[in-house]
Amino acid sequence: MTARVLLPWSDISVPAELDTACWDGSGSPPPDLDGVEFYVLPYDQGSEPPKLIARLPSLRVVQTLSAGYDNLLPLVPEGVLLANGRGLHDLSVAEHTLALILAAQRDLPRWFAQQRAGSWAREHTRSLADCRVLLVGYGSIGKAIERYLVAGEAEVVPVASTARAGVHGIAELAGLLPSADIVVLVLPDAPRTRGLIGPAELAALPDAALVVNVGRGTAVDTDALTAEVAGGRLRAAIDVVDPEPLPPEHPLWTLEGAIITPHVAGGSASFHPRAKRLVERQLAHYAKGETLENLVG
Amino acid sequence: MTARVLLPWSDISVPAELDTACWDGSGSPPPDLDGVEFYVLPYDQGSEPPKLIARLPSLRVVQTLSAGYDNLLPLVPEGVLLANGRGLHDLSVAEHTLALILAAQRDLPRWFAQQRAGSWAREHTRSLADCRVLLVGYGSIGKAIERYLVAGEAEVVPVASTARAGVHGIAELAGLLPSADIVVLVLPDAPRTRGLIGPAELAALPDAALVVNVGRGTAVDTDALTAEVAGGRLRAAIDVVDPEPLPPEHPLWTLEGAIITPHVAGGSASFHPRAKRLVERQLAHYAKGETLENLVG
Numbered sequence: 001m002t003a004r005v006l007l008p009w010s011d012i013s014v015p016a017e018l019d020t021a022c023w024d025g026s027g028s029p030p031p032d033l034d035g036v037e038f039y040v041l042p043y044d045q046g047s048e049p050p051k052l053i054a055r056l057p058s059l060r061v062v063q064t065l066s067a068g069y070d071n072l073l074p075l076v077p078e079g080v081l082l083a084n085g086r087g088l089h090d091l092s093v094a095e096h097t098l099a100l101i102l103a104a105q106r107d108l109p110r111w112f113a114q115q116r117a118g119s120w121a122r123e124h125t126r127s128l129a130d131c132r133v134l135l136v137g138y139g140s141i142g143k144a145i146e147r148y149l150v151a152g153e154a155e156v157v158p159v160a161s162t163a164r165a166g167v168h169g170i171a172e173l174a175g176l177l178p179s180a181d182i183v184v185l186v187l188p189d190a191p192r193t194r195g196l197i198g199p200a201e202l203a204a205l206p207d208a209a210l211v212v213n214v215g216r217g218t219a220v221d222t223d224a225l226t227a228e229v230a231g232g233r234l235r236a237a238i239d240v241v242d243p244e245p246l247p248p249e250h251p252l253w254t255l256e257g258a259i260i261t262p263h264v265a266g267g268s269a270s271f272h273p274r275a276k277r278l279v280e281r282q283l284a285h286y287a288k289g290e291t292l293e294n295l296v297g
Numbered sequence: 298m299t300a301r302v303l304l305p306w307s308d309i310s311v312p313a314e315l316d317t318a319c320w321d322g323s324g325s326p327p328p329d330l331d332g333v334e335f336y337v338l339p340y341d342q343g344s345e346p347p348k349l350i351a352r353l354p355s356l357r358v359v360q361t362l363s364a365g366y367d368n369l370l371p372l373v374p375e376g377v378l379l380a381n382g383r384g385l386h387d388l389s390v391a392e393h394t395l396a397l398i399l400a401a402q403r404d405l406p407r408w409f410a411q412q413r414a415g416s417w418a419r420e421h422t423r424s425l426a427d428c429r430v431l432l433v434g435y436g437s438i439g440k441a442i443e444r445y446l447v448a449g450e451a452e453v454v455p456v457a458s459t460a461r462a463g464v465h466g467i468a469e470l471a472g473l474l475p476s477a478d479i480v481v482l483v484l485p486d487a488p489r490t491r492g493l494i495g496p497a498e499l500a501a502l503p504d505a506a507l508v509v510n511v512g513r514g515t516a517v518d519t520d521a522l523t524a525e526v527a528g529g530r531l532r533a534a535i536d537v538v539d540p541e542p543l544p545p546e547h548p549l550w551t552l553e554g555a556i557i558t559p560h561v562a563g564g565s566a567s568f569h570p571r572a573k574r575l576v577e578r579q580l581a582h583y584a585k586g587e588t589l590e591n592l593v594g
Contacts, residue, residue, distance in 0.1 A: 044421075091426045091450055098449075099403045102396035106565065111558040112409055118550045120542030120559040124341075129388045129567035151448040152395075153388055153567075245417030253415045261408040262417040268403065270426035270450075 004035040005283060006056075008042040008065075012276045015287035025049045034058060038286055040279055041065065041072075043085075044267060050075050061292065063282055065275045068188070073297055082297040083282065087140055088274045089266035094144035096265035097184060097214045100237035101128055103259055104210050129153040134176055136196075137186030137215055138167055145184060154182075161192070170196075177204040182212060189216035199224040202234060210235045214265045217242035222252065229257045239265045301332040302580060303353075305339040305362075309573045312584035322346045331355060335583055337576055338362065338369075340382075341564055347372050358589065360579055362572045365485070370594055379594040380579065384437055385571045386563035391441035393562035394481060394511045397534035398425055400556055401507050426450040431473055433493075434483030434512055435464055442481060451479075458489070467493075474501040479509060486513035496521040499531060507532045511562045514539035519549065526554045536562040 002019040006029075010022045021036065023029045025045025029052055036056045041049045043065040053062060053075045062076050065085040076082045103109065105126040114121060131154045135142050138160040149156045157176060163169030168176060173196075177183070183205065187193040197211070198221040205211070213220055217240040228234040230251065237259040241252070244263055252258055278293070285292050299316040303326075307319045318333065320326045322342030326349055333353045338346045340362040350359060350372045359373050362382040373379045400406065402423040411418060428451045432439050435457040446453045454473060460466030465473060470493075474480070480502065484490040494508070495518040502508070510517055514537040525531040527548065534556040538549070541560055549555055575590070582589050 092424060095399060095425055095449055096403055098395065099399035099405060102392060102399060103405055106393055106396045106561075108396060108400055108405060108558075109409060111561070112406060112556070114559065115550055115555075115557045118543075118545035118547070120545075122559050122561055122564065124564040124568075125561060125566070127389060127565040127567035128392050129565075130570060147448040148445065151444040152392055246415075248415035248417075250415070253412055258412075259409070260412045261405075262411065262419050264403075264408070264419055264422060267419065267421040268424040268426075269422065270424035271421075273427060 002035070003037045003286075004033075004058075005038040005040070005286075006030075006033065006036045007040050007279065009276060013280050014283055017287050018283060023049075023052075029055075037061065038283065039063070043271070043275065053077075061282075061286065063279065065271075065278075069296055076297065081292060081295060083292050083294045084296045085275065085278070086294050088271055088278060090141045090144045091274075092268040092270045093141045093186070093214055093265040094148055095268065095270065096239060096261070097145050097186075097212060098148045100212055100214070100239065100259060100261065101182060101184070101210070104212075104235055104237040105131070109259065128182075131155065131181040132157060132179055133182045133184060134159060134173075134180040135184050135186070136170070136173070137184075139186070141214075142184075142186045145186065173201070174204060177201055178206060180205060180209055182210045185211075185213045185215050185219050187215040187219045189218045194218045195221055197221065197225075199227075202228045205234060207233055208235065210237060212236075213238040213240050216240055217244055226250075226252045226255070229255045232257065236260075239263055299332070300334045300583075301330075301355075302335040302337070302583075303327075303330065303333045304337050304576065306573060310577050311580055314584050315580060320346075320349075326352075334358065335580065336360070340568070340572065350374075350377075358579075358583065360576065362568075362575075366593055373594065378589060378592060380589050380591040381593045382572065382575065383591050383593075385568055385575060387438045387441040388571070389565040389567045390438045390483070390511055390562040391445055392565065392567065393536060393558070394442050394483075394509060395445045397509055397511070397536065397556060397558065398479060398481070398507070401509075401532055401534040402428070406556065425479075428452065428478035429454060429476055430479045430481060431456060431470075431477040432481050432483070433467070433470070434481075436483070438511075439481075439483045442483065470498070471501060474498055475503060477502060477506055479507045481509045482512050482516050484512040484516045486515045491515045492518055494518065494522075496524075499525045502531060504530055505532065507534060509533075510535040510537050513537055514541055523547075523549045523552070526552045529554065533557075536560055 004019045006021045008024045021030045025042030037060040040063045061081045063083045069084045105128050107125045133154045134157050136159045138158040159168045196219050229236050235257040239261045301316045303318045305321045318327045322339030334357040337360045358378045360380045366381045402425050404422045430451045431454050433456045435455040456465045493516050532554040536558045
């Protein structure tokens with residue numbers, strides 16, 4: 001029997017020896033899934049696609065297009081390989097991070113409000129150039145953000161979990177906060193990152209510093225951040241928050257110094273071509289019996 | 298008599314042999330300006346600072362902090378040197394250009410509207426990565442924009458007035474428009490640039506292309522752009538427009554596909570340290586009798 005692959009797209013190159021079926025996560029999955037050996041989960045389509053794993057008796061490989069995979073570990077049977085989407089979202093997240101930073105530094109909320117009012121009134125703004133940017137989380141996303149910041153002549157201060165040449169360790173964070181104009185958090189949710197930026201860390205930042213969070217909301221104490229922004233001392237530009245969704249009545253929504261986007265940093269068009277290229281490579285590896293990329297779990 | 302310099306700031310290094318006076322362009326100029334040989338015009342302070350030129354009998358040098366200087370030529374007496382602020386605004390303009398592009402590609406107006414409504418609703422967006430960006434105007438500002446675009450993995454297609462290795466000539470523009478995802482205009486106001494992007498050029502762009510203007514508004518036919526954006530076929534993100542200010546009742550203000558900022562690309566914080574460093578160098582040159590930088594006119 002020909003090996004089948006279940007894919008979220010119909011427009012990618014698949015080795016001739018593989019048979020394909022397509023499901024983008026909407027509606028019902030196609031029938032006749034007994035032969036599916038390789039399942040590429042549709043991206044960001046909720047809880048139904050992972051549930052299908054249990055209904056694929058011939059399954060050998062699960063490919064997720066997310067970087068995170070903790071939610072899948074309990075669902076992937078013993079002996080089935082799991083590969084993740086490490087790297088696919090780096091550029092999308094970096095781009096959105098720059099959008100948040102520049103929106104805050106160059107006063108986009110003010111200009112958009114003036115636009116709605118049909119008002120043309122000029123004022124000088126902050127800049128990104130020359131700012132000292134603490135980049136907390138220095139994996140592949142952090143490095144993609146750094147390339148943008150370097151192009152913009154900001155001063156980048158990388159911080160990772162452990163110190164190495166040119167990179168500060170997280171233990172040095174307290175000493176770095178007082179001289180930061182901008183702090184960018186690119187951290188996963190983990191016991192070591194939860195509440196990392198609490199009242200004391202926020203208090204250590206200089207007046208008017210900008211807190212940017214594009215990792216996971218749990219890295220920042222939301223109440224403490226809300227208090228500092230409400231008091232006018234700090235500014236915030238965040239794509240993630242704890243809790244998500246931020247409740248409609250939360251005071252952070254309406255603060256003048258806050259910019260909030262709804263966890264959309266990773267979900268842009270740049271993801272799709274990169275995801276398709278990864279899956280094409282993985283299917284070629286699979287057809288030839290080679291080791292897959294991005295294996296986890 | 299000690300040579301005097303009239304400066305917009307009091308916090309820069311001045312050679313010991315020069316006497317200083319300070320005027321930031323607000324209120325009245327200081328008294329006793331007869332000895333002023335070197336006048337640094339306050340930046341972006343309207344028409345009063347240039348008028349002072351006529352009241353400085355010992356004047357030898359006028360330093361403007363703008364790149365443009367056409368308005369000063371009739372005011373600078375024969376034999377007085379004029380130096381401009383070429384390069385000081387490059388990074389500020391590049392930064393704002395990226396802010397406009399990313400705001401459009403990553404849907405910031407939508408997220409800001411949701412924020413005002415306290416609404417958390419996710420959707421995937423466009424990206425800058427992989428976009429083909431026509432960069433029309435390839436001087437020092439264009440190159441600063443290019444560095445950002447390269448960091449973001451966009452494909453940059455530079456266009457200058459004349460073709461050279463790796464750079465298209467403006468005569469090739471018509472052939473380049475149909476494959477552009479984004480067109481960035483960084484052009485001065487001049488007979489050759491006025492109306493460069495008219496109805497035919499806009500019609501040549503593919504559906505959903507983004508027109509970005511950070512040079513001078515006259516490069517684009519505003520009525521034609523308004524019609525294409527109103528029809529939903531093109532998008533616009535502009536910092537300059539013809540006329541400026543855009544009248545309050547102009548239909549472009551309220552179009553969903555338009556982002557408008559009020560000619561603020563050059564006026565950000567990154568300008569000031571660069572302007573101060575230039576003036577410090579110029580005063581050192583002047584004190585030593587060396588040739589000044591950025592001489593024009």
